[in-house]
Amino acid sequence: MYHYTAIQWIFFFYFYCFFGWCFESTYVSLKSRKLVNRGFCRGPFLPLYGSGAIMMLVVSMPFQDNLVLVYIAGCIGATVLEYVTGVTMEALFKVRYWDYSKNKFNFQGHICLGSSLAWGGLTILMTEFIHKPIEHLVLSIPDSILTPVTLVLTALIGADFALSFKAALDLRDVLE
Template sequence: MYSYTMAQWLFFFYFYCFFGWCFESAFVSLKKRSCVNRGFMRGPFLPLYGSGAIMMLVVSMPFQHNVLLTYVAGCIGATVLEYITGVVMEVLFKVRYWDYSNQKFNFKGYICLTSTLAWGGLTILMTRIVHKPIEQLVGDIPHNILMSIVFILTIYIVADFTLSFKAAIDLRDILVKLEAAKEELERVQKRLDVIIAVSNEGREAKKQERGERADELLSSIEERLLGLKGKIQSGVLTYPESMREEILDLWMKYKINLEKSRQLKNLMDIYKRRLIKGNPTMVSAKFKHAFQEIKDVVYDRLKK
């Protein structure tokens, strides 16, 4: 049984957060063939790995002399942790920081069989090989020095996590507002369809497909509004005053939502961009198109 002080437990947590960041960043960087600072936080720490490592130590305590039971305990414990973390993060931030939907035997994209089996193997590797020298190293550090290290790391990590959490919440709010703007644009486009149909141009309205992304909607709406404006000015189309006022109102709504979309995308500061760049597999089921637009903005800025 492990008998560590609180300072030692915290040091182990921070160490494995860092170790996990090294492993994950190296793996993803090699896969993407470019340097990727992986993770939720800006600094070199991945809390999921630190939590997973501590969980592995705890669940394997009763089975330290039984490899099979250690493996099973690691599979179950880590999978439960990964599932709960994934669900909570998506509820809070409206995005998934990992997604196993393309893997066989996955459950709602949060967990999958391959990952579960790997967690069991990592638990054995962790408890039988990796942790022993780390345990020895920490045991040799004088208590006062260890406390100072833990204190400094705690301040840094809490500050980093707070800023990262705020950035994730801000990113969520941007997604919500972009989606609201998109819904308003869809209402504008539907009304334009009716106006165009009334003017005996139903065939034109039917040929134009409704864009799913906000930028596609904006382009389609602008084209239709400019078309109507040109035909009204040339005398090809005549509308009663009430409909002219409605078209003007639709034009104003278009301009307002165009500016709103631009402003929201310009709110992507370094922490929000860091979240997206550090998690290239991030997805958002609820705000799929809005999130893809934001990702396009981030990666377009990287190319400049």
């Protein structure tokens, strides 16, 4: 079972937001052969990755001793998160940030079976391999350092999110 303070959970969220931004921006940049800053926010973080990582940790907690159940929980949890995020962002901003319409067994283009199955595997990868060294690192940081760093990140990320949200609403108004 994971036993973290609220500050540690928040820091994990920010870490995985940054990790997700690095991963996706690198992948898309290499694929398009030019530098691409991926994501909703302006800064180097993708909240969907942070949310996904935290969700994977939370839904897998009761099943840590059973990889099959970790897999199933990851499939379901991530698919629900992806669907709700996709529908919400499209409703708010009138823009689709991803589209699975061309994939087999998709639902409204927001989710598809292939991705859902992959989320289960990624949940196992996350809980068994990725998170353990990150957990060790974060737990080794004294609270006297982790707390102020997390609070500063909260202010910076909150301001970036607010500005990005406003810009997305402005873009929506232009598109309408």
